[in-house]
Amino acid sequence: MSEPRIVFDNVSRFYGEVLGVNRVNLAIQPGITSLVGPNGSGKTTLMNLMTGLIRPSRGTINVLGIPPTRPEELFRKMGYCTQFDAFPRGLTGYQFIYSFLLVHGMIESEAAKLTDEALQRVSMTEAADRPVAAYSKGMRQRIKLAQAIAHRPTVLVLDEPLNGLDPMARNETIALFKQFGDEGRHVIVSSHILHEVDRISDQVILLSHGYVVAEGQIQGVRSEVKDQPMQILVRCDKPGLLASRLFERDNVVEAKVNDDGRGLLVRTRDADNLYLLLNRIVLDNGLEVEAVAPADDDVNSVYQYLIGAEGGTT
């Protein structure tokens, strides 16, 4: 049985003297995995390596047990959607999907069936007979996605698939990704839109300057960033009292009372201890607590801590 993971084993890729990615070791599980990093960090290189469109300078890659050097097997299981608009001239949306299914090796009747299925999934059936050149940016994104999923792949590699989509189409697309992820497929997505990465990802891979800076579930990644104190928001009736009690302990770095006087933002080097301490203070002082929640275990915060503002991401 093949390995249900995408494995990068010490993979490097150089473009002459320019570094693409360096010493990448990854084991990507099923579900939605987001590649996050500034422009030039190596996201697209990683995707191109995964799909075999470029070969690694060093190391090996394995996609569900298949090396990218065996495209006949690999692309039966993989669908790829590039970040650029990529359409042969003069085709309608239907022809675009149908013709590439023929290239894929489907017989005509099956290709027609799969084309209809893919068009339905991205809600493009009505516009299918219009030329792709006449599509809006959002429609082009959806038709690209349709061609990537048309042959029912197990692994979907999608480079910036949410770019140019209006909010409604974006929600539909995200729902589709979630459905794929829930079905146990691999959905590898690169995106600059961090709050959406947060919404959809089962795991993230953070890249910077060709190196993998962090990988895993975002909360796990955040807890590993030891040099940045965790931020925890406590909504309670006496934030001032809570702040004074917390400062009696060493591991609290900062506490800031909210403007509305009903919340306290605490920065701590030891979140686990803080939660225990919080329980004790609440019981000892009879505080009424509405909510306790981490304030910076999202992709945006982790991105800022690990990569900084260099990418100018939103």
Place this chain on the structure above:
Amino acid sequence: MAVFKHAYKGYDGPLTPAWSRFLVLPRYAFEEMSRKRFYTMFFLVSMLAPLIFALIVYIEHNLSALKMLQIRDLVPIDPRFFMNFLGWQSMMAFFLAAFVGPGQISPDLANNALPLYLARPFSRVEYVLGKLSVLLILMSIMTWIPGLLLFILQASLEGNGWLTQNLRIAGAIFFGAWIWILLLSLLALALSAWVKWKPMAGGLLFGVFFVAAGFSGAINAILRTQWGNLLNLSHLIGAVWASMFEQPMHRGTGAVFFRVHGEETPIWCCWLALLAICGFCLYLLSRKIRGAEVVR
């Protein structure tokens, strides 16, 4: 680690044979071409010469027609006749390559469409083969297919073992045409891959043919040599055809395009030069046909 229920079903239906997938490319190319009246017109015009040549063969074997036209012998139906036919049709094929060739690869490169092809069970070789087949099929219909039909017509009208005595002509038509259309197709595709502006790529094909001929003449004149001919496609093809049809080189081979000028070049050198040009075109294609553009 999350647990996922594998609820999807991958495609497990029938597949076409891997060798046949490249034919999807000419299919769509022909569909697109058929929508353009110019190509249809040009193609029809290019079929005029085969009709005229067939008519000549027919009249030549029809005594009453010869009597009516009051001529004893119209045109001798010999190897030179077929070589002229091949030369003329190959010239038409050249124009076709200049019109159709530049539109093969450059739009895919300009539209970033290569990853679409190559992120499938479809290799770079198959992609080139698919694009090449567009030109090869079209030019075959213009060159060796009517050439062989003409040969069969002549053989059937002549009878008396003419076919077996002149089988070499059929071979020369077939292989001579293939050398030319293969060279032309590779040149056109290589230019299409490197020059994104179609009119420029088409113009360059003419440039390769005519400017190189002028350049080779200049080399020959200045250096008092014959080796400049190796840059002259017209000379190379003309010489190869002359040897295939067993004709003297200086009598001119077919249309004016393929005349052999000046001193004769050893035939093996001509073959070698043609191979080198094809090899160089393949190298140029291999540099450009990539799934992901490498920006250094």
